[in-house]
Amino acid sequence: MTYDLWADAERAIATGDGGRARYQRLASFIHEAVRSGLLRPGDQLPTVRELASRLGVSVTTVVSAYSALREDGAVQGEVGRGTFVRGTEPAQRPDVPVSLAAPGAPATWRRRALANTEHRLTRAHPDAVDLMRGSSNSEYLPLPVLKRAWTSVVRSLTVDDIQYPVSTDPEPELVAQLLALFEKDGIPVDESDLMVGSSTIQFLSLVTELLRRDRPGDWPLTVAVEEPGYQAAMDVLERFGCGLVGMATDEHGVLPRHLRAALEGGAALVVLTPRASNPAGTTWSAERLRELADVVASHPDVLVLEDDYFADGSTSRPGSLLADQRVAHRIVHVRSFAKVIAPDLRIAAAVVRSTLHSSLAQVKYLTEGWTSRTTQRVLARVLAADETAELLGRARAAFAERRSAAEELLAEGLQEAGGxxxxxxxxxxxxxxxxxxxxxSMVAEHVARGGFLVAPGEPFFIRPGAGRFLRLNSGSATADEIAAASKAIVLAATGADARTGSRLTP
Structure with missing residues (x-):
């Protein structure tokens, strides 16, 4: 398993917390792990000595934590067997991957799992090339254009520009650029449909907050997500207390029968990625878009958030459910610019129709206020620059070339072994x-020793336990790095050490 629960526990008890004793911090951490589903009924905890050694604390600290948990009814001790999470039976994994987190539970294990793994491997292999993170290739971020845009905008600022805004509508300069981009992608948009925020995660949070306010009878909300899928979105939804239903994908995106099953099972919100899905790179075909629209149309109370996070780095134009009048009024289409312009700009644009637009704008105003008008103008000028268009064209070609090379080398090397x-x-x-x-996890360890960091795939699923997947950020690599990293992955994956043994890096 990639996610190391006890590595998080070690950090939690090492951090001061209002003067609480270490055993109290450990007991609190285990409580939260139980509430969030990371520890489930029937799971056995480490022995006192094992956990004390793992965490670098005294045996007395662990004994006191376990005692406090027993008093609270969270765990039970069985003579001769050990300490177990309380429950009528051991945890079981259902055929349909559903995770129901307790309201407010800090179920953010996925991002922490990736961060912990990266920290550990980077510390042990500081010279390894990082192809693990989700970042875009810095070579194709338009830094010179961005600097000129900032300078231009700042020079033209007036005192009114840095005051509280009279209106929270998007800046006209940015609106003009957005309308052109959406038109190019064949997505029907009117100026009054546009909203501007910081990210897909912000809009997902706003939609979830809106549903919690307007549909209290549906709470806790069930949300259908792609699986494998965007790990940060899963963490955020579980943080809200939502239950997650996984939908399988093929190269053309979510399978319609899985979407139908999720909606028939009670999902009130669906999160879909039209193109370049994270982590699998799936992209809708025209036929798949029609099939998904038919399913959504048959469930009139369901909302859909489309996460078009890679739009401006993409070579495909799959369209949007917004083009189908049967469902357009229930779609929140989000186009973000972090991957291809600059993550630190914190800008995303959403297309939302009619009543849903008004309701979502109200929630945003009450919770987030407005999005910086200065930053909106900067993005507008970056998008308007010919140099940006030229750079994005080269980036698209490079990404496609490197994906293709990685796929070919890895498929050839893994096929005989069943990968x-x-x-x-x-x-x-x-x-x-x-x-x-x-x-x-073992494969990632060996690949790191070979000079490259890759991401174990477990955090891209609803539940821990998917141990046979890796994500390689081929877009952030050079051609030579793709060849070397692919070779390292094949060697690590087809060797005996990939199947057995314990973690190499402490």
Whole structure:
């Protein structure tokens, strides 16, 4: 398993917390792990001595924590067997991957799992090339254009520009650029449909907050997500207390029958990625878009958030459910610019129709206020620059070339052993299914020793336990790095050490 729960526990008890004793911080951490589903009924906790050694604390600290948990009814001790999370039976994994987090539970294990793994491997292999993170290739971020845009905007600022705004509508200069981009992608948009925020995650949070306010009878909300899918969105939704239903994908996106099953099972919100999905690179075909629209149309109370996070780095134009009048009024289409312009700009644009637009704008105003007008103008001028268009054209070609090279090398090297590579139509990532019996954590360890950091795939699923997948950020690599990293992955995945053994890096 990639996610190391006890590594998080070690950090939690090492951090001061209002003067509470270490055993209290440990007991609180285990409580939260139980509430969020990371520890489930029937799970056995480490022995007192094992956990004391793992965390670098005294045996007395662990004994006191376990005692406090027993008094609270969170765990039970069984003579001769150990300490177990309380429950009528051991945790079971249902056929349909559903995770129901307790309201407010800090179920953010996925991002922490990736961060912990990266920290550990980077510390042990400081010279390794990082192809693990979701970042775009810095070579294709328009820094010179961005600097000129900032200078131009700042020079033209007036005192009114830095005051509280009279209106929270998007800046006209940015609106003009957005309308042109959406038109180019064949997505029908009117100026009155536009909203501006900081990110897809912000809009997802706003939609969830809106549903919690307007549909209290549906709470806790069930949300259908792609699986594998965007780990940060899963963390945020579970943080709200939502339950997650996974929908399987192929190279053309979510399978319609899985979407139908999720909606028939009670999902009130669906999160879909039209193109370049993270981590698998799936992209809708025209036929798949029609099929998904038919399913959504048959469930008139469901909202859909489209996460078009890679739009301006993409070579494909799959369209949007906004084009189908049966469902357009229930779609929140989000186009963000972090991957291809600059993550630190914190700008995303949403297309939302009619009543839903008014309701969402109200929630945003009450919770977030407005999005910086200065930053909106900067983005507008970056998008308007010919140099940006030229740079993005080169980036698209490079990403496609590197994805193709990685897919070919990895498929050839893994096929005989039973591994495979998901064909990605677009985006930065290469999604790898390792040969049977492989442990992605062990493979990542060996690949790091070979000079490259890659992401174990477990955090891209609803539940921990998916141990046969890796994500490679092929878009952030050079051609030579793709070749070397692919070779390292194949060697690590087809060797005996990929299947057995303990973690190499402390």
């Amino acid at each position: 495979s590579v998901q064909h990605a139509h677009d985006g930065l990532y290469t999604w790898i299914r390792l040969p049977p019996g492989s442990d992605a």
